[in-house]
Amino acid sequence: MGLFDRSVIFLLIFVMLFSGCVGQTTGSIKNIITVNNLYVQNTQPLAGTTTLIEFEVVKKGRGTGDVIVNFFDAGLTITGLKCQSPSVVQGNSCVLKSMVNNDIRLVTATLQAPPRQLIKSDTEYKVSYFIQHDYASERTAMITVWDGYSITKPKTTFTQGDPTDGPIVLEFSQPSSGTAEGSDVPYRKDVPFEMKITANNVGSGSIAPQVISPGKLTVNKENLRVAFVEGEALKCDFNEAGGTLISSTTATLPATYRCYLVSSDAFTGYKTYTMSAYFTYTYQYSYTKVFTVKPTD
Numbered sequence: 001m002g003l004f005d006r007s008v009i010f011l012l013i014f015v016m017l018f019s020g021c022v023g024q025t026t027g028s029i030k031n032i033i034t035v036n037n038l039y040v041q042n043t044q045p046l047a048g049t050t051t052l053i054e055f056e057v058v059k060k061g062r063g064t065g066d067v068i069v070n071f072f073d074a075g076l077t078i079t080g081l082k083c084q085s086p087s088v089v090q091g092n093s094c095v096l097k098s099m100v101n102n103d104i105r106l107v108t109a110t111l112q113a114p115p116r117q118l119i120k121s122d123t124e125y126k127v128s129y130f131i132q133h134d135y136a137s138e139r140t141a142m143i144t145v146w147d148g149y150s151i152t153k154p155k156t157t158f159t160q161g162d163p164t165d166g167p168i169v170l171e172f173s174q175p176s177s178g179t180a181e182g183s184d185v186p187y188r189k190d191v192p193f194e195m196k197i198t199a200n201n202v203g204s205g206s207i208a209p210q211v212i213s214p215g216k217l218t219v220n221k222e223n224l225r226v227a228f229v230e231g232e233a234l235k236c237d238f239n240e241a242g243g244t245l246i247s248s249t250t251a252t253l254p255a256t257y258r259c260y261l262v263s264s265d266a267f268t269g270y271k272t273y274t275m276s277a278y279f280t281y282t283y284q285y286s287y288t289k290v291f292t293v294k295p296t297d
Contacts, residue, residue, distance in 0.1 A: 029165035030203045032061040033131050033285060036104075044292045045111075047119035050079065053289060054108040057131060059099040061165045067096040068132040069107050075125025076291060080110035099133075113293045123293050132208060132284045138164045139277050141172035143193070145263040146186035146270045154270045157186050167203025168253075170277050172196070186270065192227035192234055192260040195219070197277055199255045205285035212255055212281070217247040219259075220276040227260040234260035 034057075041052035057067060070093035071078055083094035084105040096105045111127060113119070141160035146153055160172045173196040175187075187193050197217070201207065220243060227234045236259035238245035247257055265271060 029060050030167055031205070031285070032059060032135055032166055032203075032283070033067060033133055034058045034060070035131065035285070035287065040289060043290070044294055045076075045113045046294050046296050047113055047116035048296065049113055051076075051111050051113070051291070052108060053111060053127065054106065057096060057099075057105045057107060059103045059133075060101055061135070062101070064098050064100050065133055065135070067099050067105075069094050069096065069129060070132070071109060071127065071129045073126060073128040073288075074111070076111035076113055076127055076293075078109055079112045080108075082106075082108045111291070113291075116296045119293050119295045121295060125291050125293060126288055127291065128286065128288045130284050130286045132282060134280070134282050135166050135168075136281070137166045137168045137170050137199070137279045139170040139172065141275045141277075142272050143175070143187055143275065144270050144272045145189050147268055148188045148190075150269045152269055153186050154272075167201060167205060167283055168207070168279060168281055169200050169202050170279055171198045171200065172275070172277070173198065187263075189263050189265070189267075192229075192262045194235075195221075195259050195261050195275060197257045199251075199253060199257075199279055201253045203283065205283055207253060207281045208284040210252055212247075212251045212253070214248050214250060215246055216281060217257055217277065217279045219245040219278075220274075221245055221261060222273045222275070223265055224261040224263055224273050224275070227262040236260060 036056040036058050038055045045051040057069065059067060069083065071081070072092070074092065078092050081089055081092065081094060083089055083096060084107070086097040087105065088095045088097065094107070099105065139161060141158065144154040144157045158174045163169045175193040175195060197219070199217070219238065222243065226236055226240050237247060237249045237257045238259050239248045245259060263271070263273065
């Protein structure tokens with residue numbers, strides 16, 4: 001085997017190994033959808049003529065999902081809309097079907113300027129569009145509970161995992177220990193602690209609608225239970241369904257959800273519980289392009 005052949009094989013192996021890393025997604029990906037290579041044929045069309053607006057829709061992140069492109073507030077009439085397949089065009093919008101990580105789809109809209117009878121001087125028109133997709137953010141946290149009697153105490157009492165990719169990031173706050181001794185004392189069995197989760201928008205768009213309805217955040221709380229005192233539940237923004245908490249309140253971002261939980265398991269020493277949060281949402285990116293239509297006379 002010659003030197004050239006060995007170099008080619010080494011290069012292929014390197015590319016394969018590197019490609020395996022590229023396909024992975026982490027919490028560093030904030031915007032799941034981006035618009036690349038925006039092209040406008042003419043931002044100053046003559047009255048009665050047409051122009052084009054064209055761009056690529058790029059998807060990053062986990063899973064497979066549909067992406068909606070919708071033109072609205074169009075001062076110029078949209079006479080044609082083409083979306084790279086697989087897609088479905090419906091009037092001034094289209095659905096890009098089953099996009100996966102690193103997918104790229106081309107969108108082209110033909111715009112008709114008003115007739116010359118209506119344009120006597122330079123006139124500005126806006127063409128707006130949004131790109132929308134459904135997504136979910138996840139995060140886990142672990143809390144270690146001590147029985148309050150054993151000599152051996154846990155060294156670490158609270159940790160949380162890395163956030164998943166996406167524009168909405170979930171953040172667990174470290175709860176107080178629930179004891180008079182202070183926060184450096186381990187969490188104790190039969191003593192309630194406050195679980196607090198905040199959802200923050202770190203992307204360049206917004207959720208739609210902006211008011212978050214109940215049921216969008218769920219938390220699997222393992223064997224922890226909602227805390228009651230004298231038959232009354234302590235503060236809790238969730239309904240309990242078996243081992244799952246389901247958000248029961250409306251909110252806007254940044255949204256904070258609270259619930260007092262307690263461990264009543266029979267164990268000796270200490271036990272670690274995992275809380276897994278899952279937040280579903282629709283996310284939207286909005287864009288506007290300004291055109292100046294010029295008279296022909």
